[in-house]
Amino acid sequence: MPDVKAVLLAGGRGERLWPLSTPELPKAFLSLTGPDSLLRQTFQRIVPWLPAEAVYVVAAREHGDLVRQQLPELPPDNLILEPAPRNTGPALGLAALWLEAVDPATPLVVLPVDHWIGGERRFRAALEAAVAGARQGWVVTLGLPPTRPETGYGYIEVGEPIAPATGPGDPPGNPPGDGRGSGPGKAGGGLPLYTARRFVEKPGPAEARELVASGRYWWNAGIFVLTREVLAQEIAEHLPGLHGLLGEIRVAAAAEGLAAAVERLFPRAEAVSFDHGVCEHSHRLAVVPALFEWSDIGDWSALGRVLPRDHRQNASQGEAALVDSEGLVVNAGTDRLGVGLGVRDLIIARTEEAGLGCQRDQGQGVREGG
Known part of the structure; x- marks a missing residue:
């Protein structure tokens, strides 16, 4: 797709997949759901849709060599290295700074690399719809109808349908079935676009059951699409401290170079997720229904749900002999039973x-060490 960029977030530590995921080799660089690493799978998922030159990766400085080894097609200047982990808010702020030479109207597709996705045609259709919404000025996230009361995911309350070519601040479209219109506007790819009323981050079991039963909440996939200009505006409005720090880095970069300025100043950023810091407060938030299979590979149970299972729902990697056992997730390594x-x-x-x-x-x- 022309004039679209992708930002792959590969800075997570993956502590809940210990002992396989470690600080030296986090889950992004592990082959957990196939022969390729999660990072490589994400890259391969996006490059049929975008050229490699349009893909950027944000990763920890100490993992730069791993990114280069696993993504040899990635242009060297498209690797953005964080000198310290500060979560997804500062990571996207750094990406916005890195991409300042890009047209402000360019849509950015933000993809965490620790996702398993099935149904890639539907995945791309959702991205096309989200890109169309981003061009209208929305911060678009992908939402998935929940299949269970999951406490490890965030939830989005789905609001009104958005009419085509309607931007934030304009009246929303008519609700589906209200007799005054044909239902939600199509953002692109044949999928509707809705306002997002609020976020609920990782509810407890009782609340998760209520959210699912209401029918008004979808899982937040953590995949965002917005223009570079809107990203900068949202950071300025909702994360003013980060906005100021990015301005300091910009000024310092004129004298010492961007990489040196980032190395020296970026560790001062406050750690905050993009969901908490921006999306929970944004008035531009919209959601596209994601109709593909999806899982956030955040812990061993999540991994077990996407691995092949036997007739007793055991999921195993490596050599495993499971007798009269049920519902196990086993990673035995490659050289032991x-x-x-x-x-x-x-x-x-x-x-x-x-x-x-x-x-x-x-x-x-x-977590490491229990």
């Missing part, structure tokens, strides 16, 4: 350095 006998709903993982065993419903609490 994993054995499960008469056990249920466990996570079992082992590397050369460490091992993990816990109840499957405790997967969200996994």
